[in-house]
Amino acid sequence: MELPPRPQLFDFNGVSMTNIFTDNWDNVQNFKARPDDILIATYPKAGTTWVSYILDLLYFGNMSPDRQTSIPVHDRVPFLEICAPPLPSGADLADKLPTTPRLIKTHLPVQFVPKSFWEQRCKVVYVARNAKDNAVSYFHFDRMNLIQPEPGDWSSYLQGFMEGKRVFGSWYDHVNGWWEKKQSYSNLHYMFYEDLIEDSEQEIDRLCSFLGLSPSPEEKERVRASVTFDSMKQNKMTNYTSVPVMNHKVSPFMRKGTTSCWATFFFSISISVCAPFIIRLIKYCECSPSPGKVGDWKNHFTVAQNEQFDEDYKKKMKNPDLKFRCEI
Numbered sequence: 219m220e221l222p223p224r225p226q227l228f229d230f231n232g233v234s235m236t237n238i239f240t241d242n243w244d245n246v247q248n249f250k251a252r253p254d255d256i257l258i259a260t261y262p263k264a265g266t267t268w269v270s271y272i273l274d275l276l277y278f279g280n281m282s283p284d285r286q287t288s289i290p291v292h293d294r295v296p297f298l299e300i301c302a303p304p305l306p307s308g309a310d311l312a313d314k315l316p317t318t319p320r321l322i323k324t325h326l327p328v329q330f331v332p333k334s335f336w337e338q339r340c341k342v343v344y345v346a347r348n349a350k351d352n353a354v355s356y357f358h359f360d361r362m363n364l365i366q367p368e369p370g371d372w373s374s375y376l377q378g379f380m381e382g383k384r385v386f387g388s389w390y391d392h393v394n395g396w397w398e399k400k401q402s403y404s405n406l407h408y409m410f411y412e413d414l415i416e417d418s419e420q421e422i423d424r425l426c427s428f429l430g431l432s433p434s435p436e437e438k439e440r441v442r443a444s445v446t447f448d449s450m451k452q453n454k455m456t457n458y459t460s461v462p463v464m465n466h467k468v469s470p471f472m473r474k475g476t477t478s479c480w481a482t483f484f485f486s487i488s489i490s491v492c493a494p495f496i497i498r499l500i501k502y503c504e505c506s507p508s509p510g511k512v513g514d515w516k517n518h519f520t521v522a523q524n525e526q527f528d529e530d531y532k533k534k535m536k537n538p539d540l541k542f543r544c545e546i
């Protein structure tokens with residue numbers, strides 16, 4: 219498939235966008251949501267695929283095994299606003315989903331969400347990730363995804379991120395806008411990537427109680443085991459290796475996960491023998507012993523970039539109730 223040149227960012231009603239996400243605007247805005255639709259909303263790279271897969275397994279994990287081995291998660295959970303011919307648009311795919319409830323993904327800032335979702339009182343799951351790791355993940359994604367604008371070098375990329383000049387606009391406006399919405403719209407579950415890393419079982423329980431689901435302990439365990447980073451990285455239905463516009467040699471979609479540094483290795487085999495020493499070693503190496511990865515930003519930000527970022531962050535993130543963790 220011959221690819222067009224990478225798209226350019228432009229201002230779209232105050233939000234940086236590319237034509238891939240605005241070309242089908244009228245159809246997206248007129249999308250007819252149904253009351254049992256579930257919208258999964260995120261700023262790009264906040265854990266959309268992870269939560270999409272969790273929800274898909276919770277609802278449809280017991281359906282035919284073929285579904286799990288033959289339909290990629292991005293087809294099971296269509297991306298509402300995407301329009302990249304000759305592929306069918308996300309709105310068309312969502313319209314034709316044969317299953318109920320329909321799980322639909324969006325990266326739209328809250329003010330752009332089609333009004334039928336609010337009118338129908340659809341359940342919405344919003345996932346947010348700390349700004350620093352989110353920026354790093356987005357940078358690598360833009361390197362490998364040929365239908366994203368050229369990212370340039372890390373330093374200018376980070377500057378653009380702080381200025382809101384990334385596809386789907388400002389991270390700061392996105393997470394704040396959705397947080398405000400949650401105050402008036404009770405069918406919105408706002409969750410954090412870091413919490414999911416720290417305690418996936420608890421977060422799956424919270425999701426189930428929001429969605430009104432009560433899976434058996436065995437079903438829950440099956441879901442939890444299927445959605446670990448390593449399982450999803452190996453699984454062709456969740457690792458995006460079938461998507462031709464993504465070059466996984468540049469950077470894999472499932473990029474980080476279980477930390478591979480030596481300190482973590484030592485941690486796992488020697489904890490009982492010399493825990494205090496190992497913990498000091500881990501701190502020294504600035505590695506996280508958690509099973510997922512929070513804090514990869516430390517491998518990318520210089521001290522000066524971090525200081526500038528923190529200064530700017532304070533000005534933009536004034537709501538004391540909305541707190542992110544950049545390490546766990």
Ligand code: A3P
Nearest residue numbers: 263264265266267268355445446447472473474
């Ligand atoms: P990294 O680039 O930091 O590795 P999205 O689905 O919104 O595009 O988000 C992708 C990010 O979520 C990637 O982050 C990816 O590795 C991470 N991710 C996906 N599944 C995950 C899982 N099961 N556990 C931990 N992180 C996961």
